[in-house]
Amino acid sequence: MSSERETGLVLNPKYDPQGLITAVVTDAGTGAVLMLAHMNAEALSLTQTSGIAHFWSRSRGRLWKKGETSGHVLHVVEMRIDCDQDAVWVIARPAGPACHTGETSCFYRRLTDDGLERVHD
Numbered sequence: 760m761s762s763e764r765e766t767g768l769v770l771n772p773k774y775d776p777q778g779l780i781t782a783v784v785t786d787a788g789t790g791a792v793l794m795l796a797h798m799n800a801e802a803l804s805l806t807q808t809s810g811i812a813h814f815w816s817r818s819r820g821r822l823w824k825k826g827e828t829s830g831h832v833l834h835v836v837e838m839r840i841d842c843d844q845d846a847v848w849v850i851a852r853p854a855g856p857a858c859h860t861g862e863t864s865c866f867y868r869r870l871t872d873d874g875l876e877r878v879h880d
Contacts, residue, residue, distance in 0.1 A: 765842050772803065773845040779815055781846040786853060786864075787836040793857035794865040796825075798847060810835050812849055831855030 762879040764771050779797040786793055798806070804824055805813040812825045812833035817864050827833035833851035842845055858865040868875045 764844050770840065771844055772800070772840070772847075773843060774800070775845070777817075778815075782812075782814060782849055783846065784804075784833060784849045784851055784857065786810065786857075787850045791864055792866055793851070793853060793863070798832065803847065805847070807838065811878060812851055821857075825857075826854065827847070829855065831857065833857065 763769065763870075764773065774780055778799045780803070781832055782796050782798045783798070784793045785791060797817060798813070799815040799822070802813040802815050805811075805822075812835055813823075814823055814825060816823045824832070832854050833849065834854065835851050837850040838847060839850075853863075856863050858867065860867075867878055869878050
């Protein structure tokens with residue numbers, strides 16, 4: 760049985776006990792997955808109003824604007840929320856590498872039977 764949250768048109772995020780929802784970011788041009796992060800209500804609101812992706816850093820315990828030090832911001836093209844409103848899909852145009860390592864995507868390694876290998880996209 761579905762609820763208004765699942766089928767309605769009112770944004771009503773279902774935050775976890777820490778006040779976070781998962782955010783998946785993809786490249787608007789290629790469709791590639793760039794990163795996975797988390798948003799609290801403030802990050803979600805700032806992302807919507809500014810058009811620049813903001814997240815909640817669990818390791819730093821604070822709000823952060825993606826690219827605030829590197830300049831590699833994520834310009835939001837579109838945002839979607841999943842059926843039960845506990846995950847956000849951010850479709851963005853990156854201004855440089857999305858990963859703090861300098862890789863285009865945070866998902867630059869493939870799991871193999873022998874461990875990991877670097878993916879060259």
